[in-house]
Amino acid sequence: MKRIVFTLLAASLLVLVGGCRARVRVRAPRPSVTVQARAPQPPPPGATVSVTTGGAGVTVVDNYCNAGQPEVCNGLDDNCNGVIDEGCGFSSGNIQITLAWATGADLDLYVIDPSGFEISYQNRQSPTGGHLDHDARGACNRRQEGNTIENVYWDAQNPPGGQYRVEVHYWGECGVAGTTQATLSIAVGGQIIGAYNVVLNPRDRQAVAIFNMP
Numbered sequence: 001m002k003r004i005v006f007t008l009l010a011a012s013l014l015v016l017v018g019g020c021r022a023r024v025r026v027r028a029p030r031p032s033v034t035v036q037a038r039a040p041q042p043p044p045p046g047a048t049v050s051v052t053t054g055g056a057g058v059t060v061v062d063n064y065c066n067a068g069q070p071e072v073c074n075g076l077d078d079n080c081n082g083v084i085d086e087g088c089g090f091s092s093g094n095i096q097i098t099l100a101w102a103t104g105a106d107l108d109l110y111v112i113d114p115s116g117f118e119i120s121y122q123n124r125q126s127p128t129g130g131h132l133d134h135d136a137r138g139a140c141n142r143r144q145e146g147n148t149i150e151n152v153y154w155d156a157q158n159p160p161g162g163q164y165r166v167e168v169h170y171w172g173e174c175g176v177a178g179t180t181q182a183t184l185s186i187a188v189g190g191q192i193i194g195a196y197n198v199v200l201n202p203r204d205r206q207a208v209a210i211f212n213m214p
Ligand SMILES: [Ca+2]
Pocket: 071, 076, 077, 078, 079, 080, 081, 082, 083, 084, 085, 086
């Protein structure tokens, strides 16, 4: 009899404990933001990174940086340290490609890597180590109003050799934007290899630059 009472008590306790467990909610950890801190590695000695600019509507930006000038979030390396827009909440690496604009349009950055993989907001990570870590929906997403920078980077020590193609798509006017000028910079191995202005009309998709890694 004692054994039966003890068994019943133990079973009741298990039910109570089980009931308590069922009411405990485990909150999922918040996603963390990682800022790339590793210094970019220069290209191998003697290697050259050749750049070809895109078609009509693309112009080269010169004389935009000064050492000691404050870095602002504009798609340019204002302080000449080889990193584009450091402190703006996205990463740099051995390759960094940053697009910025100043209207309410929603533009999208596309980078096609040497394997043919197309990195964009639709496919943010390539098997070759490329990441789109900052997406901007422009004024079309009211929760991201004023967010007009997209950024792609490779943090691998040796990004794959071959051709990288950089394109911009004017996805949406978001009501009022119209023709939009954007700025795009490319850094390789801690050096800026190209800075461009590109003028886009709604629904344009424009090749801005093509570069080859050794
Ligand atoms: Ca900089």
